[in-house]
Amino acid sequence: MHQIPPPAPSPLELDDPSPLPEAQALEATVARLIAQLGEDVTREGLQRTPARVARSLRFLTSGYAQDAQSVVRGALFRAEGAELVVVKGLEFYSLCEHHLLPFFGRVHIGYVPGEHILGLSKFARVVDVFARRLQVQERLTVQVADALEGVLRPRGVGVVVEASHLCMMMRGVQQQGSSTRTSVLRGVLGDPGVREEFLRAINTP
Ligand SMILES: Nc1nc2c(ncn2[C@@H]2O[C@H](COP(=O)(O)OP(=O)(O)OP(=O)(O)O)[C@@H](O)[C@H]2O)c(=O)[nH]1
Numbered sequence: 363m364h365q366i367p368p369p370a371p372s373p374l375e376l377d378d379p380s381p382l383p384e385a386q387a388l389e390a391t392v393a394r395l396i397a398q399l400g401e402d403v404t405r406e407g408l409q410r411t412p413a414r415v416a417r418s419l420r421f422l423t424s425g426y427a428q429d430a431q432s433v434v435r436g437a438l439f440r441a442e443g444a445e446l447v448v449v450k451g452l453e454f455y456s457l458c459e460h461h462l463l464p465f466f467g468r469v470h471i472g473y474v475p476g477e478h479i480l481g482l483s484k485f486a487r488v489v490d491v492f493a494r495r496l497q498v499q500e501r502l503t504v505q506v507a508d509a510l511e512g513v514l515r516p517r518g519v520g521v522v523v524e525a526s527h528l529c530m531m532m533r534g535v536q537q538q539g540s541s542t543r544t545s546v547l548r549g550v551l552g553d554p555g556v557r558e559e560f561l562r563a564i565n566t567p
């Protein structure tokens with residue numbers, strides 16, 4: 363009888379038995395950072411922390427090694443219509459480039475197809491390519507719109523990002539209730555009728 367093997371863990375989640383020199387350098391940097399915060403890196407709870415943080419940071423910035431073209435490959439299909447398509451509420455987590463603290467929220471995307479439509483899951487994958495980098499919210503919004511425009515050549519595209527920034531919540535101005543909305547509306551998504559339809563779709567629960 364065949365045993366079903368357990369699913370392989372993602373390479374980024376593995377405990378690397380022989381870390382590459384750059385991974386070791388990152389670990390050493392994290393160890394130095396912890397020491398400079400006045401902590402004892404050799405105490406039991408912290409011994410493996412530099413390796414964990416290095417691994418975690420590599421995952422959280424894994425978007426640098428990806429590009430939107432490869433992510434959508436194979437999921438472009440001939441368009442069946444030319445109506446507005448809205449994919450809303452895509453969750454994302456990113457790191458603010460000023461404080462290296464998380465900002466997170468939802469991305470809403472609308473587009474009016476040209477010759478192609480895109481497999482629905484790929485919108486979330488495109489968002490992750492750009493969210494898993496050191497970012498500002500405005501650039502994230504523009505990069506998602508640029509990427510979709512590049513691969514889909516749509517008649518119009520709209521990207522709205524709503525996010526909470528921990529750098530504004532747990533430090534700095536400490537505005538726990540604040541959130542930020544950024545948007546890019548291009549092509550026919552800029553036309554009043556289509557824009558209204560898109561904004562109504564994303565604002566309706
Ligand atoms: N526009 C924009 N600003 C951001 C984003 N993330 C963080 N910031 C802001 O970047 C700015 C950095 O300002 P600085 O004055 O250099 O840094 P700071 O002294 O830590 O600022 P405070 O947060 O006000 O304490 C702050 O106003 C942050 O709120 C983002 O995604 N977009």
Ligand SMILES: [Zn+2]
Binds near residue numbers: 458460462527529530
């Ligand atoms: Zn910040």
